[in-house]
Amino acid sequence: MSRLNFFLSVPTIGKIFGSRDNKRLVSNFLSLSVLQGANYILPLITIPYLVRVLGVDRFGLISFAVATIAYFQIVIDYGFNLTATRDITINRDNKRKISEIFSAIITTKFILTLLCFVVLVAMVSLFSKFQVEKEVYFLTFLIVIGQVIFPTWLFQGMESMKVIALLNLLSKGLFTILIFVFVRNSNDYLFVPLFTGMGSALSGIIALVISLKWLDFPLRLPSKDLIIFQLKDAWHIFITNVSVSIYTITVVMILGILTTNEIVGYYAIGFKLIGAMKSLNGPISQSLFPFVTRKAQQSKAATLKFLKKLTVSLGFLMLLLSAIVFVFSKEIVVIIFGLEGTKSIEVVRILAIVPFLVTLDTMLGTLTMIVFNKKKEYSRIIMSAGVINLIMSTVLILLYNHIGASFAVLITEIYITLRIFLYTNNNELKVF
Helix, strand or coil, X not given: CCHHHHHHHCCCHHHHHCCHHHHHHHHHHHHHHHHHHHHHHHHHHHHHHHHHHHHHHHHHHHHHHHHHHHHHHHHHHCCHHHHHHHHHXXXXXXXXXXXXXXXXXXXXXXHHHHHHHHHHHHHHHHCHHHHCCHHHHHHHCHHHHHHHHCCHHHHHHCCCCHHHHHHHHHHHHHHHXXXXXXXXXXXXXXXXXXXXXXXXXXXXXXXXXXXXXXXXXXXXXXXXXXXXXXXXXXXXXXXXXXXXXXCCHHHHHHHHHHCCHHHHHHHHHHHHHHHHHXXXXXXXXXXXXXXXXXXXXXXXXXXXXXXXXXHHHHHHHHHHHHHHHHHCHHHHHHXXXXXXXXXXXXXXXXXXXXXXXXXXXXXXXXXXXXXXXCHHHHHHHHHHHHHHHHHHHHHHHHHHHHHHHHHHHHHHHHHHHHHHHHHHCCCCCCCC
């Protein structure tokens, strides 16, 4: 096959999403792209400024605090963004049932939030590492508050994200501007978690008000049995999320404990850049999850065929983007972060292929294994990857600092992709 014919044979996004029935999917994808942009792209805009104004050391401190609070975000999120989305999708025409689900999820999240805050207070009280800069950790916890009350899963399940995405962008955009206005030197570093947390909390409040007005039935305090059911239902997703955190968040934690804030800063700069690329998968998976869930109930074969076409298209595009970042990593880092980020160039090169691998993981893992109720098998793969990464990252960080951390993440992502590919292509979920 000629090179030209190969490119023409790759299914385009337009062909896949072009039918009239899929207009809502495209609309939700665009809305979720705005939402994801508010969560990832806006912080990426502020990072070059913060690195220059605060210095790599203070930027590393803030990155370590964000990584710490991210554990609480995982606990509070638990797995509801998938299980609750699925339940809302299935019961989308039954508002009484949706109100019941909404009440159970929000109540459970508030209980988990209280437990997490108690743990944070204990950490600050017992460990000097957190006590020295305790204000940073408490202010960063505001992000958790916003996450609790922002019912993304409700709007995602209803496949209606336009208004909520716009409000999220406006609120977070406002507080991003405040960072540029008020953070003028390294002594203003506390404004960063304050404004970031306030932006998250405000968008959450607005989203909660909109959702409460939309629900027709009054909210009731859910029974203990219903809360326990929700926790059990999302358990395997929660374990998966915890395992994922081991090779993403925990790497930063290990760096912070075994090295310095400056080393954390070098790794965080490179990882944030790669994270912005990875975030492109977010709108795709979030908009597709309810769509694929409904489609899978109608026809398994048609769903797998759809996923195959989409995996080829998105995989090709992400591989091309990864190649561009690898080749021009030096220029990209220097242009965005200045000379302060030069020690992060190698991190970007090592992790450049990761967004492509994550795309494959998303399509074959989240949108195939989880949709077709292979949560346990998917969870086992991610859990084993977490254990492998925990051992590798500790050893490699001791030997090579932020470079070792980067290789640990890369090897882990390759392992996950291979395991998921082998599983889905050796049973009834064969996509390729």
